[in-house]
Amino acid sequence: MWVLCAVVAGGSVTAAAARLGYTPSAVSQQVAALERQTGTALLERVGRGVRPTAAGRLLAEHAVLIGRQIAEAETALADLCAGRTGRLVVRYAPGSGAGLVAPAVALLRAGHPDVRIDLGPADDDSALADVARGLVDLAVVTRLPGPPDGVPDGVRLEHLMDDAYRAVLPAGHPLAARRVVDLDELAREPWISSGEPGAAVVAGPEIVVTGEDQAAVQSLVAAGLGIALVPQLGLGTRHPGVVVRRVRNPGPVRPVHAALRTAPGGHPAVLFLLDALRDAVPRGTDRRTPRRPVEAPRTDGPRVPRPAPAG
Template sequence: MLDVRRMQVLRAVVTSGSVTAAAANLGYTPSAVSQQVAALEKQAGIALLERVGRGVQPTAAGLLLTKHADTISRFVAEAETELADLQAGRTGRLTIRYFATAGASLVAPALATFRRERPGVQVDLKLADPEDPLPEVMRGRADLAIVVRPPHGFAEGVRLVHLLDDPYRVVLPRGHRLAGKPVVELADLGDEPWVGSELPIGPCFEVVSQACAAAGFSPSFVVQSEDHATAQGFVAAGVGISLIPRLGLQSPHPDVLIREIRRPEPIRAIHAVLREAAPAQSIVRSFVETLRQTAGDHQRDQGTAGQG
């Protein structure tokens, strides 16, 4: 097998025109350069240089190996550049799993910012199983997942990054008996017919059911829509009331009223989950930081809107 390093020494000799000049350029002694070329000739089984006057010139075999050495040098340089880009997070592939209401308000603006900063990174986005996308991360099928979870109970080997708290709001039909209240007591909804806006299992449903339990009742669902927009439609038609997280109310139905809730206020905590082994400088952590900034901007905007 031909030695790549010796091929580069041959290339230096052919390019400079002499063993002495090549040695000076490489920082070797002329004797060391001659030994490297001689060893390469032994590997190739054919002469690679021939003496001409005080210098040397390549044989046909020497030209052939010089050409390939030049190609190898270019490939190595390209590989080093691409590796540096990958290490710096300028290139690579990022696989993200997210749930619907986090998509428009968090993931979309974060992705737009991330792509402006790192246009060479390929991002694979997929709507996750709303019940639990965590296994996707744990099994290595996703680099990052946006989840709704309490800040405990996660498996080892994953890192949990809090993004924002998303409070629930009560959605009422116009003319409802509680329409005049700016803030509704959760206990006052105990006797109401309820329209479900989410899957009747999983962390989002648990947030609502636990808050209702703390208020002393279990909601009576007359409709399970599993969709925020559809739930608003049922409420607007007077079928019942619904609790919907604030992120799910970016496009409110014109025939419903939205009120804050207290005692207690149901709040779902939204987190990013990534493997603990993700390198500190990786594009995964860079995207998480972008998500955190986007979430902070969103909460500040919501606070300003609430003050207005």
């Protein structure tokens, strides 16, 4: 059809041949082949030139439209492949949104404003499953499933940071004046849980109430109902009635990973978001981000670092 368009635009087979770099015979053969396919005459002779028949004019007009659509599709595809457009589906574990995911997405949007972000919270199990099925492009997970399930096939993990737990105490608590608290000093305290496994490292904690989120946990602590262990990423907004203290002996952490598909063909902006997540890790946090994808830790609780050897 492009040859027909050239003939119609040039008004002759010779002009079309010169424009396309073909011989006049090659142009005539292609027009004749197109007439056989359509079953109708597309050109008629007028003096030394030709003009399109009604069918030829109709086909040439559609060819022009198709050419424009192909050019638009090529431009759109180039933008998508460069990560400039498209839709990115991102899920994140509760407690990681404000401190890590939000600033990372802001960095991504600053450099790729035309990429649409479908952002929302999800528990680790469903987020990993959706990544494996190709329904989610990237997920930030904090509690990985243990054996026998492990990480689904087709999913790789990139370590982002180790999110340290902090003790949240009522402002009037006897240990509130300390900068660092030993966990065994808190073992007999009433505990408030947000579903995080941090309290599991304390021997026999008494869970008196479970808060629906980190803000609710802080409010319950401020009311004097108990104390809590909250990951640092979940402490973006501090309640005025609580104090937050570092813990040691042991100092529990939860590893934070980005989960991506191992199969090729994902949205190119995923890699930009991964870099943005690394850049958004709060200062002073133990990143220890490896260059290669890490294997999934076989635990569903926080990881307690081993003490440094003496001497």
